[in-house]
Structure formats: structure tokens, C-alpha cells
Amino acid sequence: MNNDDIISKKDLLELTDISYGQLYRWKRKGLIPEEWFIRKSTFTGQETFFPKAQVLARIEKIKNMKEDISLDELADVFSPAVDSVSLAANELVKRNIVIPGLLEQYQEFRHNNEPLDFNDILALYILNKLIDSGKISLDEGRLMIEVLNEGMIKFNSEPCELLLMRKLGVFSCLLISPPCKLYPDKGIRIIEKISIPTAIEELKVKLV
Numbered sequence: 394m395n396n397d398d399i400i401s402k403k404d405l406l407e408l409t410d411i412s413y414g415q416l417y418r419w420k421r422k423g424l425i426p427e428e429w430f431i432r433k434s435t436f437t438g439q440e441t442f443f444p445k446a447q448v449l450a451r452i453e454k455i456k457n458m459k460e461d462i463s464l465d466e467l468a469d470v471f472s473p474a475v476d477s478v479s480l481a482a483n484e485l486v487k488r489n490i491v492i493p494g495l496l497e498q499y500q501e502f503r504h505n506n507e508p509l510d511f512n513d514i515l516a517l518y519i520l521n522k523l524i525d526s527g528k529i530s531l532d533e534g535r536l537m538i539e540v541l542n543e544g545m546i547k548f549n550s551e552p553c554e555l556l557l558m559r560k561l562g563v564f565s566c567l568l569i570s571p572p573c574k575l576y577p578d579k580g581i582r583i584i585e586k587i588s589i590p591t592a593i594e595e596l597k598v599k600l601v
Contacts, residue, residue, distance in 0.1 A: 400445040450483035533564040557584040
């Protein structure tokens, strides 16, 4: 991580207009991960730095959301752990997680009408966004769901990214665990790269 990728605690507090006390309260609550507090030696001694893009995005989310939900609820939103949630299908439509037509096709794909658990809801949430944007077809979405559902079990809450690709009109996808470097065939077009932790955060907000 080079100097352009990090921000000092002093600069962070000034840029975001938050206090030292707020920063460390959010840390105690688990809103800002312990591993983001990076101790480095400088000419003035030991100073604390943060991964710049991540911490600025997180603080912006906290400031925007803390008036609507409690800090404990926010901590759950930002936790990478998958919740033990079960919702009826019609509840997903009410919360604008999925459109009715896509939900019906997903239920046919699953071959049952039972309440959906968090992994099902996450898969539907991602599928809905991709279908709505026109980036994949429903048949491609079914393949993506299979990869996502099986991969989430194997990754077991480990941060990962969903990579969607197409070569000569043929769709494929995979889950990867960053940081990693990819050098695809020149004929492969990257359709989309989705951060699963980010998608989980977005979904949890809708479920609060």
C-alpha cells in the first residue's frame, strides 16, 4: 500500500469533520474495522493511518445512516457475517429487493415457494440489479446464482468478488478472493465485478 492509498488520522478527522472521540467510538462499536488502524513510523514518531478509499466511504455511509438506525444496527450492517434471515417472497417485493416477475422465475428455478434465507436473498438482489441494468440475461443469471450459492458456502464469509465475463458471446463467472491479480485472455470481456461484502452491506440496509 503506497502513500496515495492511505490517509493519516489527522487528515481524516479534518476531511470528514468528525472528532477523535467519534472515530474511536465507531471503532469500539465495530463500525470501523480494527485492521484499518495502521500504525506506521514517521519522522515525528508513530502515527495512525487508514486505507483511504475504504475509510472515507465507510465514514460517509455512517454519517448518512446514523440518524435513521442505531450504531448497533449499523455494526450489523457492516459486519461481513451472513445473517440468519428468512423472508417470505412477497416481503422481498415490498422492500424493493426484487421485481415480481423475476422473483417468480427464481422460485421456479428453486422448485419451491418456501421462505428464502440470506444467501437466496443476496443472490436475488444481485441478479435483480444485473438484469435491470441489461448486463446479463436470465439464463446467464441462473448460472451466476449456481456459482454464487456454491461459492459462498466454500468461502464461508471470507471477503470475495463476483467476476462476470463473456467471450465470443459465451457467458462465464467466478468468485475470487482479493487481493489477486488477473490477466484474462484478450478475447474475454469483463462484464461486471461485484464486491460481495458491499452487496451484503447494501442488502442489510434494506432488511433493517
